[in-house]
Amino acid sequence: MKDVLELLEEIEEILETSAPVVLTTKVWVQPEEILDIIKDIRLQLPDEIQQARWIKDERQRILERTDAECQEKLADAKRQAEVLIENSDIVVQSKRRAAELMAVTEENCRQLKLRTYEYVDSILYNMQQKVDELNGVHFTDMFNKIETTFQDVGATLNANRAEIKELSYKTQMGRDEDM
Template sequence: MKVLELLEEIEEIVDTSSGFPLTGKILVDAEEILEIVKEIRIELPDEIQQAQWIKDERQRILDEAKGEAETILKDAKMQAESLIENDDITSKAKVRADEIMSVASANAINLKMSTFDYIDSILYNFQDKMEQMNAIYFTDMFNNLQNTFDQINGTISSNRNEIKDMIYRTQMESEES
């Protein structure tokens, strides 16, 4: 999957970047990282197309189930009509037709439920994979970036405090002179 390869490339850039001594900070090429992020955005529509295929497949299965149910109902009606020819058989035919209709309805419902379960399991697996990708790659990446910015801000703040302290000492020394 191209998206995973691009994310690995970002990890490699971070791992091989030169660092600032004693800070745990690294220097990366922003343009290179942004180019990789753009490629990731380009690749994501493939994942969305896969979800669309699953949706279309679900609709196809539902349409197929509906067609089967209609065929079963049509067959049941035809059998019932042929039994109506004799008065003696008419009452038995009605009972049998009702049974066939009941079975057909139950089969149609079972088929629909099975189809819904199948589609739900496909969607659940896809959703789980997307959540895994998010948890593994994007959350870690953004947390690492946030930590890096927090550490840089902390270092800058510490340096500013040192400079302010030096200014204060210099002023105190100049006033004493």
């Protein structure tokens, strides 16, 4: 069986080869011959139309599927971008929080050092007070006694030297007899 295009070509050939009507642009054709071809075209058209409809529907289905896939990929890309942005926000927030924690920790360390210095200073101050107290109670008396002893020893030595000088003087003067 011929397809629709072949049948249309057959009609064209009939019209081209038919005898013209004098003084007009019309041609003489056998109506039965043209009607048979039109009948064949009508019989062929449902198959052709169905095939065209199927192709059109298939094309539409492919376009819709492609569009759905595109929309899905766009949505997926958007979700991934949101995740990246969210992760980026998380990173930024984490860095900010870490910086805050570091600042608080550094301040706590500084305060702890200051309290430690104050504590050590108070211990050293108390120790200094005790040393001064011990010095005042024990060493001052002891130094006073040592000083008195040295003064006594010095005085005795001076007296002994003076006596020796006197003896030496008398010896030089020839007065040994007093000895």
